[in-house]
Amino acid sequence: MRQPDIEIYLRDASQDAVTQWLGQTLGPCSPWQPKGKTFKCRAGDVPATWLPKAVGKWHSLLLESDTTPWEDDIACARAAYQALGVEIRCAPGGWQEEESVEDADRWMSISERGEAEILWRTD
Template identity: 65%
Template sequence: MRQPDIEIYLKDADVDHKAITAWLTQAIGPCTEWAQKGQTWKCQADNVPVTWIPKAVGKWNSLCLDSDKTPWEDDIACARAAFAALKVEVRCAPGTWVEEESDAEADQWIRISVDGEEEITWHTS
């Protein structure tokens, strides 16, 4: 089932909203200019609202695509595409987040890197 939105985390400090723009333009469509509000950057890739939060979790940058109209079925497919295009480690939740989920379940993540793809425990709070 297609997720209603996508959220992935990118590790490398060298990846900024400009690199994300180039990738999203190629993958989804032209991006509008980024608007910065505090630490948050927003734009639209085609008709998809995009939010970029540098260092959202430590060294990790958050990328949110607030639409089900992306080329990717879910977070994992997007994370794989981001890793292939940007060559940086990417993490995402293995499925759709639900509020009733236990802390242990919330700490289960998929890590995609030069080492391959694996399930990890990542304490984000």
Template identity: 70%
Template sequence: MRQPDIEIYLKDADHKAIAAWLGQAIGAVSEWRQQGQTYKCRAGEVPVTWLPKAVGKWHSLYLESDATPWADDLACARAAFAALNMEVRCAPGGWDEEESVETADRWIRISSDGEEEIIWRTD
């Protein structure tokens, strides 16, 4: 089932490298507009938000649409790792505010070591 939006976390990335990747994967990327701590643009018709250091050294990439090439966070994270060769983390499935704290701390880590489920306490 396709998720309504996508969010992944990337380590040691910058929004310019992300824009280049999104331009290839989705479509032309508009100029980034800084709004406080966040950066916003559009990749094709998809609204994009980049939040540097959202969780420690991890940067959040949020694609606010279901009109992406990826059905879910994990598919996007795999594509990001393949294109950018940097560690990526994402939730193992759609996220729901009703989830327990234990479930909310389950993440998928994709790196040169492979893919694994981890516990990542983000608060």
């Protein structure tokens, strides 16, 4: 089932590289507009939010649409890793507030080491 939005975390990725990837994948990006600690743009028809250093060295990229080329976070993470060559983390599936804290700490890591489910405490 297609997720309503996509969120991935990128380690040490440059905003310029991400902008270029989004432009090639989703369509031309509008300039990033600062909104507090975040930056917002449109990549094609998809609203995007970039939060630098959301968790340590990890930047958050949120694509607020169900019309991306990816079914879910994992598919997007795989594509981002292929394009950018940096470690990507994402939730292994959609997460709901009702789920346990342990489930919230389950993440997928995609890197040169391959794909693996990991525990990542982000708080």
